[in-house]
Amino acid sequence: MGSEAGSDAPPGESRMWEFASSFPRQLKEGLRSVPRHNFAARPGVPIATVGMGGSGIAGELLSSLAARGGESALLPVRDFVLPAWVRPPVPVVFVSYSGNTAETLGAYEQARARGLPRAVIASGGRLIELAKEDGVLHVQVPPGQPPRASLGYLFGALAGILREVLPEVDRDLPRVADGLSARSEEFSSDSGLAGKLATAWGGDRDLWVYATDPLLPVARRWKTQAEENAKRLGHFDAVPELLHNAVVAWDAMPKAEAQGRFVAILHAAGEGEATVRRVDYLARSLGAQGAKVELVVPRSRGALGEMLELVWLGDYVSLWAARRRRVDPLPVPAIDKMKVALGGSAPRASGGRKG
Ligand code: F6R
Numbered sequence: 001m002g003s004e005a006g007s008d009a010p011p012g013e014s015r016m017w018e019f020a021s022s023f024p025r026q027l028k029e030g031l032r033s034v035p036r037h038n039f040a041a042r043p044g045v046p047i048a049t050v051g052m053g054g055s056g057i058a059g060e061l062l063s064s065l066a067a068r069g070g071e072s073a074l075l076p077v078r079d080f081v082l083p084a085w086v087r088p089p090v091p092v093v094f095v096s097y098s099g100n101t102a103e104t105l106g107a108y109e110q111a112r113a114r115g116l117p118r119a120v121i122a123s124g125g126r127l128i129e130l131a132k133e134d135g136v137l138h139v140q141v142p143p144g145q146p147p148r149a150s151l152g153y154l155f156g157a158l159a160g161i162l163r164e165v166l167p168e169v170d171r172d173l174p175r176v177a178d179g180l181s182a183r184s185e186e187f188s189s190d191s192g193l194a195g196k197l198a199t200a201w202g203g204d205r206d207l208w209v210y211a212t213d214p215l216l217p218v219a220r221r222w223k224t225q226a227e228e229n230a231k232r233l234g235h236f237d238a239v240p241e242l243l244h245n246a247v248v249a250w251d252a253m254p255k256a257e258a259q260g261r262f263v264a265i266l267h268a269a270g271e272g273e274a275t276v277r278r279v280d281y282l283a284r285s286l287g288a289q290g291a292k293v294e295l296v297v298p299r300s301r302g303a304l305g306e307m308l309e310l311v312w313l314g315d316y317v318s319l320w321a322a323r324r325r326r327v328d329p330l331p332v333p334a335i336d337k338m339k340v341a342l343g344g345s346a347p348r349a350s351g352g353r354k355g
Helices: 013-021 023-032 053-069 102-114 125-134 147-161 167-181 193-201 213-228 246-252 273-289 303-325 333-342
Strands: 047-050 074-077 092-095 118-122 137-140 207-212 234-239 262-266 292-296
Touching (some): 013 303, 023 147, 023 167, 047 102, 053 074, 053 147, 053 167, 092 102, 092 147, 118 125, 125 137, 137 147, 193 292, 207 213, 207 273, 213 234, 213 262, 246 273, 262 273
Parallel strands (some): 047 074, 047 092, 092 118, 207 234, 262 292
């Protein structure tokens, strides 16, 4: 069985597979959708990005790239409250696919009160209305998809807004996206890497994802996709930090318990000998405890390609896992329920279009 959903497939499955396959195209369209602008992002001045869940991860991914080769630090914020040091001239970019997420709207109001330079990325909602009222740069991405399945649009648009401080991402993204497209058949084939990793993970256990520091946001994305698509908890942590704490718990774990766990370790070529030694040490230690360990190394070269390839691979791993578990990857009723209970975007339909 390949990417085609079977006749007894859950109703949302084929849509989620289609959204996943559009990731490279979304990246290019997102970048292209940014109008010429004079946003206040300036080399040397830090920038805050605000967003939750499937929207917030765009800022976190770009923050890791900025740390390695950008002209400014990016600080991802996932809360109503901006840190105290975020004051003029620090600009803030708000990312909310629905445009109605309570935390993101709260931080927007705060930024407005502080007189911060602002930009907005959303498919619609209150955030776009506010940006229009305030005459703030806004990029409107296509509506009608779950936020987490729209990461390509959001990432591309954010890269375009931040092009002054991430010039290499702006320049390389179309080429990298084209390179990714070549992997689509493999990722969506049963016998490909994503399918194999989903099999190794297995249907009924949590996913553990460890990653070297630059790839930590990718590990978080694997975790959140495991949770929202496959409906199974995920856990993530960073190498080398976890060698200073988590290994103690692994070491003390009864073998029978460790044997029931699957750990994916994400790392990239060219990370330096010290990091490679630590990844190998970790893999050997966990393996000796009986855990099932897979080292996952991207084929792409360059920080941007490595990161996006692993993001996309993780998306497919979660979809394969959902299929194997026979759960529908599309709806996220617990998030819909939370938004109704606490305020924020209410779901339009149980199909999870806004979830
Ligand atoms: C659902 C998803 C969620 C949302 C989050 C914030 O597909 O990914 O994690 O991203 O609830 O909502 P938005 O993205 O609309 O601001």
